[in-house]
Amino acid sequence: MDWLRFTYTFLIILFLCIWGNKQLFAQEALPDSITCQINFFEAQDAYEQGNFPRAERLLMNCLEEEDSQLSRLQRTDFYRLLAFTYIAWDYPDKAEEAVRDMLRNSPFYRINPEEDPEVFQVYVNKHRSKFRITRKRYFWPIAAGAAGVAAILVASLVSGGSDGPVGPEPLPGPPVLP
Numbered sequence: 001m002d003w004l005r006f007t008y009t010f011l012i013i014l015f016l017c018i019w020g021n022k023q024l025f026a027q028e029a030l031p032d033s034i035t036c037q038i039n040f041f042e043a044q045d046a047y048e049q050g051n052f053p054r055a056e057r058l059l060m061n062c063l064e065e066e067d068s069q070l071s072r073l074q075r076t077d078f079y080r081l082l083a084f085t086y087i088a089w090d091y092p093d094k095a096e097e098a099v100r101d102m103l104r105n106s107p108f109y110r111i112n113p114e115e116d117p118e119v120f121q122v123y124v125n126k127h128r129s130k131f132r133i134t135r136k137r138y139f140w141p142i143a144a145g146a147a148g149v150a151a152i153l154v155a156s157l158v159s160g161g162s163d164g165p166v167g168p169e170p171l172p173g174p175p176v177l178p
Helices: 002-025 032-049 052-063 074-087 092-105 118-131 134-161
Strands: none
Touching: 032 052, 032 074, 052 074, 074 092, 074 118, 092 118
C-alpha cells in the first residue's frame, strides 16, 4: 500500500513541477483556446449590454487567428454571435457575411426558432441553398458503393455458389449403438 501512495505522490509532484515550469516560462499565461473562450463570454456580455464594437473586436480576435485552436462547434458559435451583433448593430451586409462564414464552417446548422432572431433565420435560409451541395457530395460515393455491394450479392445468389467442394469433408456421423 505504501508503494501505491508513493506512486500517486510522485505523479502529483511531477505534474505540478511540469505544469509550474510551463506556466513560469510561457509567454502567455493561458492557451489560445481558453483565451478565446473567455473572449466569447465577454463578447456575449458586451452584446447583451449593447456594446457592439467591443463584441465584434473580441470575436474577430479569435476568428482571424490562423493558428486558433477553435473547434468547428466553437467557430459556429462565434460566427453566430457575430451575426447577431451585426444584426443588432444594423449592419446587414456584415451579418450576411457572418452567416455565410458560419454555414461554410457548419453547413448542417439547424435554426433554433426560439433563440435565433427572425432576420438571422432569413439569412440562414437564404444562404443555406449555396451550401447544400456539400450533402450531395457525400451521397454519390456512398450510393455507388452500396450499388456495388448489392450487385456482388445478387450475382453470388443468382449463380447458386460454386459447383466444387466448399470446404473440408464433413465429419462422419456418430456410431450406431447395438
